[in-house]
Amino acid sequence: MSKRQTNILVFSPNLTDVEAYVESIRKEGYLSVQGATTFEEAEKYLPNTEVILAWKFPTQLLNKPISSSVRWFQSMGAGVNDLVTDPSIPKDMFITRIVDQFGTYISEYVFSFLLDIVKDGPRMRQAQLKQSWDSFTSDTLKGKTIGIAGLGSIGAEIVRKARAFDMNVNGLSFSGKQASLVDQHYFPNQWLEFVKELDYLVQTLPLTDQTHYVINKDILLAMKPNACLINVGRGALINEDHLISVMQSGHLQAAILDVFEKEPLPKGHILWSMPNVYVTSHLSGPSTVEGVSHFFIKNLKRYLEEQPLHGLVDRKLGY
Amino acid sequence: MSKRQTNILVFSPNLTDVEAYVESIRKEGYLSVQGATTFEEAEKYLPNTEVILAWKFPTQLLNKPISSSVRWFQSMGAGVNDLVTDPSIPKDMFITRIVDQFGTYISEYVFSFLLDIVKDGPRMRQAQLKQSWDSFTSDTLKGKTIGIAGLGSIGAEIVRKARAFDMNVNGLSFSGKQASLVDQHYFPNQWLEFVKELDYLVQTLPLTDQTHYVINKDILLAMKPNACLINVGRGALINEDHLISVMQSGHLQAAILDVFEKEPLPKGHILWSMPNVYVTSHLSGPSTVEGVSHFFIKNLKRYLEEQPLHGLVDRKLGY
Numbered sequence: 001m002s003k004r005q006t007n008i009l010v011f012s013p014n015l016t017d018v019e020a021y022v023e024s025i026r027k028e029g030y031l032s033v034q035g036a037t038t039f040e041e042a043e044k045y046l047p048n049t050e051v052i053l054a055w056k057f058p059t060q061l062l063n064k065p066i067s068s069s070v071r072w073f074q075s076m077g078a079g080v081n082d083l084v085t086d087p088s089i090p091k092d093m094f095i096t097r098i099v100d101q102f103g104t105y106i107s108e109y110v111f112s113f114l115l116d117i118v119k120d121g122p123r124m125r126q127a128q129l130k131q132s133w134d135s136f137t138s139d140t141l142k143g144k145t146i147g148i149a150g151l152g153s154i155g156a157e158i159v160r161k162a163r164a165f166d167m168n169v170n171g172l173s174f175s176g177k178q179a180s181l182v183d184q185h186y187f188p189n190q191w192l193e194f195v196k197e198l199d200y201l202v203q204t205l206p207l208t209d210q211t212h213y214v215i216n217k218d219i220l221l222a223m224k225p226n227a228c229l230i231n232v233g234r235g236a237l238i239n240e241d242h243l244i245s246v247m248q249s250g251h252l253q254a255a256i257l258d259v260f261e262k263e264p265l266p267k268g269h270i271l272w273s274m275p276n277v278y279v280t281s282h283l284s285g286p287s288t289v290e291g292v293s294h295f296f297i298k299n300l301k302r303y304l305e306e307q308p309l310h311g312l313v314d315r316k317l318g319y
Numbered sequence: 320m321s322k323r324q325t326n327i328l329v330f331s332p333n334l335t336d337v338e339a340y341v342e343s344i345r346k347e348g349y350l351s352v353q354g355a356t357t358f359e360e361a362e363k364y365l366p367n368t369e370v371i372l373a374w375k376f377p378t379q380l381l382n383k384p385i386s387s388s389v390r391w392f393q394s395m396g397a398g399v400n401d402l403v404t405d406p407s408i409p410k411d412m413f414i415t416r417i418v419d420q421f422g423t424y425i426s427e428y429v430f431s432f433l434l435d436i437v438k439d440g441p442r443m444r445q446a447q448l449k450q451s452w453d454s455f456t457s458d459t460l461k462g463k464t465i466g467i468a469g470l471g472s473i474g475a476e477i478v479r480k481a482r483a484f485d486m487n488v489n490g491l492s493f494s495g496k497q498a499s500l501v502d503q504h505y506f507p508n509q510w511l512e513f514v515k516e517l518d519y520l521v522q523t524l525p526l527t528d529q530t531h532y533v534i535n536k537d538i539l540l541a542m543k544p545n546a547c548l549i550n551v552g553r554g555a556l557i558n559e560d561h562l563i564s565v566m567q568s569g570h571l572q573a574a575i576l577d578v579f580e581k582e583p584l585p586k587g588h589i590l591w592s593m594p595n596v597y598v599t600s601h602l603s604g605p606s607t608v609e610g611v612s613h614f615f616i617k618n619l620k621r622y623l624e625e626q627p628l629h630g631l632v633d634r635k636l637g638y
Contacts, residue, residue: 104461104485112438115431121440128598131591133583137605142423164483166423264452272450279447286456 006304007069008033009045011054012076017289021053024293030300046070051303053296055287059088072303074296074311076287078102078154079234081207084315097319098295099311102285103157106232109284110202111161113256114141117228142166145197149214150204150233151178154285158202170194174210188214192222200228207234208318217242226253232284235260244270247277258284325623326388327352328364330373331395336608340372343612349619365389370622372615374606378407391622393615393630395606397421397473398553400526403634415630416638417614421604422476425551428603429521430480432575433460436547461485464516468533469523469552470497473604477521489513493529507533511541519547526553527637536561545572551603554579563589566596577603 008030010021018035025033034045039058046066055076061067072094075083080097083089116122119138127134145168148155155171159181162169171182172194179185186194188210195201201223205211215229215238223229229252231238240261247255256278257271263282271277299310313319327349329340337354344352353364358377365385374395380386391413394402399416402408435441438457446453464487467474474490478500481488490501491513498504505513507529514520520542524530534548534557542548548571550557559580566574575597576590582601590596618629632638 104459105457108434108459108461108484109438109457111430112434112440115427116435116440119428119431121431121435124597124599124602127600128591131586131588133600135600135602135605137607138424138428138602140423140427142427161483164480165427267450269450272447278443280443281446281452281454283443283454283457286454288456 005032006030006051006300007049008051008053008300009042009049010035011037011042011052011057013037013056017055020289021293021296024289025053025297025300028297030297051300053292059083059086061088062093063088063090072096072309074299076292078285078287079206080313080319081234081236084208084313084318091315094309095313095315096299096309096311097313098287098292100153101287101291101295103153106154106204106285107157107161109258109280110158110230110232110256111165113230113278114146114200114228117254118144144168144199145170146200146202147171147194147198148182148202148204149173149194150206151181152204154204154232155202156181158204170198191219195219195223195227198223198227200230203229203231203233203237205233205237206319207236210318212236213239215239215243217246220246221251223252225251228252228254228256230256232258235263240271244274247274252276254278256280258282324351325349325370325619326368327370327372327619328361328368329354330356330361330371330376332356332375336374339608340612340615343608344372344616344619347616349616370619372611378402378405380407381412382407382409391415391628393618395611397604397606398525399632399638400553403527403632403637410634413628414632414634415618415628416632417606417611418630419472420606420610420614422472425473425523425604426476426480428577428599429477429549429551429575430484432549432597433465433519433547436573436575437463463487463518464489465519465521466490466513466517467501467521467523468492468513469525470500471523473523473551474521475500477523489517510538514538514542514546517542517546519549522548522550522552522556524552524556525638526555529637531555532558534558534562536565539565540570542571544570547571547573547575549575551577554582559590563593566593571595573597575599577601 010018012018015037018037022033022035036042036045042058042061046061048069050069051072052070053074070093074096078098083095118141142165146162147170148158149172151171151173156178159169169182170184172186174188176185220242254276258280259282265271272279302309329337331337334356337356341352341354355361355364361377361380365380367388369388370391371389372393389412393415397417402414437460461484465481466489467477468491470490470492475497478488488501489503491505493507495504539561573595577599578601584590591598621628
């Protein structure tokens with residue numbers, strides 16, 4: 001097996017991950033791979049590097065002469081809002097993001113919370129703690145209406161599972177390309193109409209200039225008082241201050257937040273301890289070494305064959 | 320609308336339920352309906368009663384002369400193991416049970432627990448309590464193997480949802496009628512082969528002579544050490560003493576138990592407080608007034624038209 005010996009640099013602050021990525025890439029016959037976990041190591045290996053596979057890369061190195069041979073930057077994540085607005089990344093460098101890898105994880109996360117809320121898991125757990133026989137009748141997801149903002153691979157997987165739960169499924173997207181997946185499709189000029197009938201609103205949109213703070217007080221107050229909001233996209237899709245004051249006023253049944261304007265969410269932040277707010281630590285769609293390696297190696301083959309890359313970011317669209 | 324004025328008696332210890340049933344039956348034009356909540360009230364209304372719709376009925380009244388006109392006994396529940404073995408119920412009295420009403424509730428219950436366990440909900444809740452940013456990678460249901468014992472309407476609904484989660488789905492049933500629903504079907508003489516490959520075993524079988532204690536030490540030890548057991552059927556499908564000792568030895572990842580040999584599960588019973596045992600109060604498949612009324616009224620029309628009743632119990636089969 002003779003592979004073109006492109007120089008590849010793998011970067012992450014996590015040494016175990018870096019070692020695993022390097023090993024899995026070498027195993028495929030691409031032997032010219034270096035791993036780096038710090039600014040200094042990245043600086044050392046950048047000269048002659050053509051391809052970067054990275055998480056939390058020190059991008060300020062990318063517009064320096066040592067990076068002049070870098071042509072392609074593959075992020076290990078799905079969200080690239082930081083990268084597209086980063087002035088250090090030369091305009092002619094390809095940026096790709098991971099796509100089609102998170103649908104399973106994120107949809108399982110979403111339904112784990114929807115079911116825990118609708119079946120009243122907290123009441124069941126409380127009853128067990130108290131050893132109290134509490135045979136109550138829970139509600140069902142069946143017949144409820146879920147709205148999914150963003151109908152990419154993640155949104156589509158949530159749609160598919162919502163069907164198995166016999167929910168009504170609406171969607172909002174910019175392109176409308178997947179409108180046929182949902183019962184009712186809305187465009188971004190129809191946010192108010194979109195949200196007003198929903199029992200559950202799931203935010204999976206990428207963060208761009210168009211979607212920043214797209215969920216504000218007006219949208220939240222247009223939702224049904226007992227609706228639930230789920231954010232598995234990016235924190236700044238939602239104006240957190242608005243969400244906090246709207247929920248403090250007693251509007252909305254619950255908010256399930258995996259992403260925040262500032263991450264990690266600081267200790268003592270009010271969202272950690274608000275009733276009916278479920279906080280998780282940006283874990284709904286994990287970039288696993290196995291999944292990312294698989295995606296990267298397929299993309300590397302396309303790169304070497306000069307075929308279009310998967311997950312290529314359009315910096316004007318922002319994703 | 321002229322309806323034959325059959326005398327109907329509704330019985331439940333719960334007065335609110337009885338009133339709701341009586342009202343919903345009268346609304347359909349069946350005006351000769353009495354409600355009772357106690358032994359004495361039942362005794363008073365039984366003479367000339369032809370149809371009983373009941374929960375926890377004092378069956379010792381049924382072989383007395385006051386019950387001589389009763390022809391049909393509709394239970395408000397799905398499980399009728401108590402009724403089929405009850406010597407007070409005359410052999411020529413039809414017993415029917417509720418069928419096709421619990422699939423939604425029970426399958427939502429099952430997936431709420433499967434997802435909470437596979438996504439590690441307890442760890443997420445613990446992190447929030449401690450305000451600690453804990454971004455871990457959870458496992459997925461995708462690719463896991465679920466085995467469903469009992470492929471009636473409840474089992475079939477669990478199969479359908481398991482497909483949406485991309486699980487491998489095996490099943491065990493007595494009749495084999497629904498074998499085509501599952502990837503691999505087993506008969507009751509193949510319990511050991513059935514359970515040995517499973518990550519999740521869901522018990523939905525009715526309790527009969529053939530299924531009493533069908534899950535014993537041998538079956539439990541044949542399961543994978545990290546498998547989960549879910550019981551939404553009847554408590555005595557599982558030998559609880561065997562389950563307790565097998566789990567105390569460290570075998571099995573979790574048991575999710577909605578039904579018990581003795582209900583309510585007594586305070587202080589070890590199952591309430593064993594690690595990795597999730598106890599709920601026989602609530603996975605609630606008999607809602609709305610659902611049971613709907614079922615009963617459809618069945619009442621069939622009864623009056625002398626058509627075969629839905630959910631008719633075969634006392635030899637035991638369900």
